[in-house]
Amino acid sequence: MREFILRARKGPTSPDFSLDDLPAAGHFEVVAHCVSNALFFANHIRDDTTIHTVLDGPSDPPKTVSFDSRNLGSLKGFDERNIAETIRSTLEEGVGLDTNASKSSLLGVTVAKRGFERLLQERQPEQLYYLERKGTDIRDTDLHEEPTFVFTDFLSMPRKTDKYLRRLGATPISLGPRLLFASHCIVLVHNELDRRSA
Numbered sequence: 001m002r003e004f005i006l007r008a009r010k011g012p013t014s015p016d017f018s019l020d021d022l023p024a025a026g027h028f029e030v031v032a033h034c035v036s037n038a039l040f041f042a043n044h045i046r047d048d049t050t051i052h053t054v055l056d057g058p059s060d061p062p063k064t065v066s067f068d069s070r071n072l073g074s075l076k077g078f079d080e081r082n083i084a085e086t087i088r089s090t091l092e093e094g095v096g097l098d099t100n101a102s103k104s105s106l107l108g109v110t111v112a113k114r115g116f117e118r119l120l121q122e123r124q125p126e127q128l129y130y131l132e133r134k135g136t137d138i139r140d141t142d143l144h145e146e147p148t149f150v151f152t153d154f155l156s157m158p159r160k161t162d163k164y165l166r167r168l169g170a171t172p173i174s175l176g177p178r179l180l181f182a183s184h185c186i187v188l189v190h191n192e193l194d195r196r197s198a
């Protein structure tokens with residue numbers, strides 16, 4: 001499995017945001033693009049990918065909404081509005097969850113009352129990579145067969161999380177010299193893994 005963990009520091013944690021103005025909802029369009037790029041390629045759903053979106057924004061942080069491509073029901077579409085709507089309805093089902101409790105929707109999407117560090121403790125990734133422009137070039141890295149990649153949406157990782165990731169032994173890897181959109185990073189990682197497994 002390929003696993004992506006996206007930290008969205010302003011991503012809404014309750015369903016009361018407008019689909020008509022995703023930028024006002026902590027730039028939720030970035031989260032939607034990441035989910036789409038993680039799960040889909042032309043005319044196909046990937047069969048080997050999980051993306052966890054860790055949401056830290058208002059009004060009930062933290063929440064983690066996870067998509068596993070193997071269990072996915074039929075989403076209405078993979079455009080940003082439909083993906084945002086899927087997350088919003090999943091958040092609706094997760095209103096009132098106790099800490100660390102989780103609930104799966106009919107669409108195969110799970111919401112958990114769980115934050116970034118707790119998710120990592122629970123997942124215990126075999127090999128953790130931290131996407132970082134100044135890391136080791138991905139082309140010079142032997143990627144693990146079951147890799148987990150952590151990254152942020154449009155804001156930086158909190159300093160204390162940087163330290164936590166270092167303590168966990170996460171490997172910083174770079175996808176090139178430019179600072180990219182988070183959703184670009186997913187495409188490049190998939191492409192690198194696709195080429196290696198072809």
Ligand SMILES: C[S@@+](CC[C@H](N)C(=O)[O-])C[C@H]1O[C@@H](n2cnc3c(N)ncnc32)[C@H](O)[C@@H]1O
Nearest residue numbers: 131132133151152155156174175176178179180
């Ligand atoms: C738009 S960037 C975040 C920008 C934020 N202001 C910062 O400085 O971290 C989103 C995420 O994409 C990843 N990223 C962007 N460019 C990258 C690159 N060239 N190599 C590896 N990761 C990259 C980083 O994980 C970053 O957190």
